[in-house]
Amino acid sequence: MTATFPDLHLPPRLLAPDATPADLAVHQRRYGPLSHGDPETLLRTVAESGLTGRGGAGFPTYRKLVSVAEAGRRTGRAPVVVANGAEGEPASHKDKALLRLSPHLVLDGLQLAARTVGAGEAYLAVEDGVTWLESALAQRTADPLPVKVVRLPRSFLSGQAAALARYVSGGAALPTHQRPPVRERGVHRAPTLVQNVETLAHLALVARYGAGWYRTAGTPTQPGSALCTLHVPGREPRVVEAPYGLPLGRLVPLEGARAVLVGGYHGTWIPAPEAARLGLDGSCLGAGVLAVLPVDRCGLAETARVLRYLALQSAGRCGPCLNGLPRIATAFRTLAAPGPQGTVRADLARWSGLVEGRGACHHPDGTVRLVRSALTAFAAEADAHARGHCTATDHTPLLPVPEED
Ligand SMILES: Cc1cc2nc3c(=O)[nH]c(=O)nc-3n(C[C@H](O)[C@H](O)[C@H](O)COP(=O)(O)O)c2cc1C
Ligand code: SF4
Structure with a gap:
């Protein structure tokens, strides 16, 4: 994997232009000093910037910071902040690249987020790179709040916010029916801010350079x-x-x-x-x-492999994952093989509707999104399969799917 910054897009923000890891001295030279300022001013700047989460859902960061800070005041418990570097998605490498190349940007963002919500504890949760991150932390003697690095088990689900909060609290890295949500009661039952590491890195830059600077990239409705x-x-x-x-x-x-x-x-x-x-x-x-x-590959076969992986990764605790996802994965395998399909497309559409919105976490919803888009994008391929042939000529697996245990 390489990390690059094509010069046609915008000047370097998060990643070093030469793709070399930045220690604290390099980081401070590159980005300048970090002022911790007062939380109200930072909150206003984050609101104006329009910064949204980079962990998948694109939730406005300002709203999350405010709600965790409020939950802390309401419950009288100092919140906990968790930097989410799990990156359970097998095809994603961006968070690992960021943590390797610009760890101090993430750690700056973590300190800023902690101060903004009045946190009493801070964690950085990752699947690997613990030693590297601990040495980065050891350089930061001026940080107000100590940060503990937590090594997560390798799984698609360990980065889901409730799973993460549970694991950091000493439980299994599995999502739960989370009522109230993690932002109200998460790690050690305290209000918890779970923020993706890339979001925190952007936060560190918004705090340094302001909302106007952040908005010089992107579009008016989707800045950054x-x-x-x-x-x-x-x-x-x-x-x-x-x-x-x-x-x-x-x-x-x-x-x-x-x-x-x-x-x-x-x-x-x-x-x-x-x-x-x-x-x-x-x-x-x-x-x-x-x-x-x-064009020489089969999108149905690729989707079938990913669906099998997603079904196996589910915690299998809620109905949609226990019954729905394995059935969907099996039906999709039928669709991916040229030959009679029977009612498989109608079954997939029906089961997708049945599992959607019914899990304790969004794993079934995300899986169904993939299924529906594949049924639409590869409708012509599915017709060809029903007639007994496949338009693909290369059947080598393409998308990375971890080996089954
Ligand atoms: C099944 C599942 C897996 C997830 N895995 C990750 C992950 O690996 N990393 C991550 O940052 N967010 C992951 N999320 C999203 C988190 O629950 C959470 O919304 C996110 O970390 C919040 O940070 P953000 O607001 O900065 O995006 C996952 C969500 C689901 C439903
Ligand atoms: S929906 Fe699936 S992955 Fe999410 S908590 Fe329920 S069983 Fe686990």
Whole structure:
């Protein structure tokens, strides 16, 4: 994996232009001093910037900071802040790249978020890189709040906010029926701010340079830039930073493509001609993955492999995951194989409706999003399969799916 910053997009923000890890001295030279200011001023700046979460849902960061701070005041308990570096999505590398290249930007953001909500504890949760991050932390002797690095188990679900809060509290890294939500009662039952590491890095820059600067990238409705992991067949996956609104065709080659998977395994397949008319859209960018499917590959087969993985990753506790996702994955495997399909497409549509919105977490919803988009984007391929043949000529698996245990 390489991390690059194509110079056509915007001057470097989060990643070093030379893709070398920045220690604290380099970081301070590059970005200048961080003023901790007063929380009210920072909250106003974050609101004006329009910063949204980069962990998948694109939730306004300002609103989350305010609600955790309020929950802290209401309950009389100092909130906890967790920097979410889990990156459970197998096709995403952006958070690991950011933590490797610019750890101090994330740690600056973590301190700022902690101060803004009045936190008494701070954690950085990651799947790997613990030693590297602990040495980065050891350099930061002036930080007001100590940060504990937590190593998470490798799983698609461990970065879900409730799973994360539970794991940091000493439980299993599995989502729960979370009532009240984590922002009210999370780690050790205290109000908890879970914020993606990329969001925290942007926060550190918004605090330094202001809302106006942040808005010089992106569009008026979607200001800023985002880290994306690009998958182009025949090339190493690449992490780049791009402004919202940038035409997708400037990020990935669309000629000779059948479709692009936007957002990752909870994302959306978009046919290449349609993708060529779209810009980078924060509302559907999910984990920031863009994966090109060439015309010689089968989108149904790729989706079937991912669905099997997603079904196996589910905690299998709620009905939708226990019954729905395995059935959907099995039915999709039938669709992916040329031959009689029976009622499989109607079954998939019906089961998708049945699982949607019924899980304790959004895992079923994200999975159904992928299913529906594949049924639409690859409708012609599904027709060809029903007639007994596949238009793909290369059946080598493309999207990264971890091996089953
Ligand atoms: C199944 C599932 C897996 C998730 N995995 C991650 C993850 O690996 N990293 C992450 O930052 N957010 C992940 N999220 C989103 C988190 O629950 C949470 O919304 C996010 O960390 C909030 O940070 P943000 O507001 O900065 O985006 C996941 C959500 C779901 C439903
Ligand atoms: S919806 Fe699925 S993944 Fe989410 S908590 Fe329920 S069983 Fe677990």
